[in-house]
Amino acid sequence: MGNNKEEENMIEDYLLYLPNLVLYEIFAKLPAEHIIELRHSSKYWNEVTTRNKFIEASFLQSEPSLLIQVASSIPRRLNFKLKLLELDESRLCFKLKRFVTSRMGKVRSTCNGLLLVNDTNHKKILLVANFVTKCCLTLPPCPSGCPHRTCGSALVFDPYEKRYKVIHIYADSFGFEVFTLGSSEWKIIPGPFHDHELHNRPFDERYRWSDPLSTDGQLFLHWKVASDSYIISMDACKETFRKTHLPHHIDKKRYSLLEMNGYLALISNVSSTQFDVWVLKNYQEQIWHKSYSILADSISYLDKNALMTTRSMDLDPNALPDFKKLEPVVSLRNRNSEVIVLRHQRSGCWYIYETKFKVLNKLKNMMNRDCNFIHYKSSLVHWKYDEELLARETI
C-alpha cells in the first residue's frame, strides 16, 4: 500500500483504481440506470461496468419491483401507462415511480430486465427491449398470424442453453410457437393436448389462452384453466406440458396463482376470515406444502383513513374487509419482507399484506382497478446485433 507521502499527494483519483472486485461491489449497489450515467465518466469504469461478470453481479443485487400497467382511457387507442412500484416496507405501501418508456405498447412478460412488448401501433409485432440499455429486437410475425389481442406469451431464459425464448400460443390448433432470440424463425411444437385427449381439454369453445404465470426463475409456466382440480404447466426449457394437480379440489373462483419466493403458490379462499397459502416446492414430483394460513383474527389491520372517514359511513373503523371479496393478485419479496397485493372485487380498492409481521394495509395511491402487475428487476443486459442473444455467458 502507498505510504509514500509524495505519491499520495500526486494522485488524486484514488478511488478510480480500486481492485476490480471492490469496484464490482460498489457499482452493484447502484441501480442500473445510474450505471448508464457512470459509464460516461471514465474509460476504465466504462470497461468495468460493461463486463458480463459485472452485469450479472449487478442484476443479482437489483431490487425486485413491480411494473404496473393501465390501459389508457383514450377511446379507440390502445395505449398503456407503465409505472414502477418499489416496496416501502417501513410504511407498508409502494413508492410509485415513473418508468422510462416510449409508447411502445403492452408489456406481456419480463425476464432478466428485458420486456416482451406487444406493439399496439403495429399489429402482429412482438418486440423484446431493455429500457435501461435501450436495446431492442423485433420478432418476425408469428406463423399463426396472431394479432396479439387474446393470446398467451412469455419471455424466458433457458439457463442450460443460455438462450432467451419467447413462447406464444394463439389458439390450440396452432400449437405452441417458440422463438429463440437471435435466431430467424419461429418453431412450432404441439400443444398440451393430443387428439385422443380432446375430451380431456380443460376448456370449452370460449376458452382463450392468456399470458401465463412464470415461476422458478421462469423455468415453468402455468395457466389457470376451467378446472377445479388442475392447471396446465409447461417446462419452458424442455418444452413439455403437463397437468399440475391442485393440492385438493378447489372451486376455480376461490383460488389465485401467484409466484412467491420463486415458487408457484396457490392462495385459496377458505372462508370470510381465512386464506390458505400452498406452495409447490417440487415441480417434478408435484408436492404441495401448506405454508400457512392468513386468519382474520390473528392479523393487524391498518387503515389510516378509517378513523376519519368511517364516522359518516356505517362501518366499523376497524373492520377488516371480507376475505371472500379479496382476490390475491401478486406477491413481491425483497431483502426484508414479503408482501401479497390483494384487490377488493367490489370496491376495486387495493390492499397489501405483509407475511412476516402479519399486517394488512389499505393502499391509498394505487391506480385504478383494471391494471396488471408484472415482476421486474432492472438489468444492464445489452446487445448490438441480435445474434449476440444466441449464446449468452450469463444472463
Next chain:
Amino acid sequence: MSSSSTTTTTTRLLMLKASDGVTFEVEEAVATKLGAINNMVEEEGSEDLICLPNVNGKFLGMVLEWCKKHANNNTNSDKGNDEVNKWWDKEFVMDLDQNTLYHLLMAADYLSGTELVDLLTEKVASMIRGKKVEEIRETFKIKSDFLPGQEEEIRKKNSWAFE
C-alpha cells in the same frame, strides 16, 4: 504507538504488526472480526504475533477501531444494538476523505473484513448515486480519458437505435 485494551485474564491477546512496524495488542474476539485473521488464528499452533505487511499502522488502527466497536456491541444482546451500530458506522464513514477511504477499503479487502468492506463500498456508492457525469468526475477528480468521439459513441450506444 501501541494500543492495549482492557482485558480479563481469560481472553487471548494477539499482537498485530503493521507494515511500518507499528504494533497493536488486541483481543482475539476483536481481531477475528477480520476473516483473514480468523483463518490464521484457527490454524493450529498459531503464534500470537501476526505480521501484516500490506497495511500501514494508521489504517490498521482505524480498521481495528471499527472491529472493536462491533465486537463489543455484539456481546451485549441489547435490542437497540443494531441501531447503535448503525449510528456508529454512519459517524465512522461520514468525514472520511478519499485518500483514507481508498486505503481503508484496500486494508479491509485485504483483511477480508466483509462487513467493513460492505460499509465502505456503500459509502463510495452513495457518492455516485443519482449524480450526472460531470458531478461524478468532479467528486472523484477524474479527468476524462476518452478520445474525441469515443464518449459520443457510448452515448449513441445508450440511446434508442430505433423509433
